[in-house]
Amino acid sequence: MKLYTDQNLYFFWILFVSKIYLYSIVIGTLYHKTENSLIVRKTKKMKTPPFLKPGDKIRIVSPAGKVKEKFVLPAVKWFEKQGYRVELGEHVFASHLQFAGTDRQRLEDLQTALDDPEAAAIVCSRGGYGTVRIISKLNYSKLMEHPKWIVGFSDISILHACLNNHEMATIHGAMPRYFFDKEGTPNENLQSLMQLLTGKGASYSIPAAQGDRQGRTTGELIGGNLSIISSMQGTRCELNTAGKILFLEDIDEFLYHTDRMMHQLKLSGKLKNLAGLILGSFTDMKDNESPFGKTIHEIIAEAVEEFSFPVCYDFPAGHDGKNLALAFGKKWELDVTKTHSTLSLI
Known part of the structure; x- marks a missing residue:
């Protein structure tokens, strides 16, 4: 008797293909493209680097704009006085065009710092522009073996995003030039960073601001400079914002540019599933000869009006x-009320 007819073989083939398809869907949940992100992320727990203690090494590097010694050396002296060892990148004060050395020099310094098993933190000397030119050449394998804190803001936002996508927590905070007041006394920027x-x-509490949208939420904090975040769309460093609290700040941008970037975030789905939104300082914003007609608060309010998550304006960063320090990749609680907003690390 014939056990397998052509019809049976066809049935078994369809069943086999169906199982393979279902299996691929299950595997795809670990490596997938969501409506919110082009980033391929592993579902791993966020790595938190060890906290600093006296005797630890702090490396200072310049991955972007060039910097003068007078803006860095006071920080070196202060760190050493607190009992830390400080090592400067070989090209930290180099100059090439507007950069702190050539792309190769800046890459070598940053990669050396990332690979250093003794370093507990890497403090970027300044922002400016240039990190994007070297970001794709960085190797994070040794950093994952020996996690360390990365500190900086502004142009360093792209480094935060890439490391957060690699499940590494980082710190959005002031850089050496902004550590001290006019008398040379450590200011709140440095104090919050060291905390x-x-x-x-x-745990930060600020007075209520115009445009605040009340509510309480928790979520992983991510973000940085709006212009940098906007420029990362479609790249490996694009932010995955779903379920996150997003922090944004910017400087020296035209109002209509800001409006365009906010709508870009909206159209790309970055605002749709946020847990919350925090707006830092938008400094020295510019307008055209023919006024745009809306303030920063109005631009942002319009972009998020259809959503219901809490919104905190005028956060001091x-x-x-x-520039209060913020741990990116870590969970925070945001509570926006009629009288004040509170942001607390969980």
């Missing part, structure tokens, strides 16, 4: 002097 670096946590 996070040494594991003492953070960014380019406007006061």
Whole structure:
């Protein structure tokens, strides 16, 4: 008797193909493209680098714009006085065009710092422009073996995004030039940074601001400079914002540029599934001879009006002097009320 007819073989073939298809869907949940992101992310727990203690090494590098010694050396002296060892990148004060050395020099310094098993933190000397020119050439394998804190803001936002996508927590915070007041006394920027670096946590409370949208939420904090985040769309460093609290700040941008970038985030789905939104300082914003007609608050309010997540305006972080440190990739609680907003590290 014939056990397998042509019809049976066809049935078994369809069943086999169906199983392979279903299996691929299951595997695809680990490596997939969502409506919110082009980033391929593994479902792993976020790595938190060890907190600093006296005797640890801090490396200072310049991955972007060139910097003068007078803006960095006071920070070196202060760190050493607190008991830390400080090592400067070989080309930290180099100059090539507007950069701190050539792309190769900046890449070598940053890669050396990332690979250093003794380093507990890497502090970027300044922002400016240039990190994007070397970001694709970085190798994070040794950093994953020996996690360390990366500190900086502005142009360093692209480094935060890439490392957060690699499940590594980072710190959006002031850089050496902004550590001290006019008398050379450590300011709140440095104090808040050291609170996070040494594991003492953070809880900030600010007065209510115009446009705040009340609510309480928790989520992983990500973000940085709006212009940088906008430029990362479609790249490996594109942010995955779903379920996250997004922080944004910017400087020296035209109002209509800001409006366009906010609508870009909206159209690409980056605002749709946010847990919350925090707006830092938008410093020295510019307008055209023919006025755009809307303030920063109005531009952002319009972009997020159809969503219901809490929104906190005027958070003291960014380019406007006061720059409170924020741990990106870590969970925070945001509570926006009629009288104040509170942001606390969980």
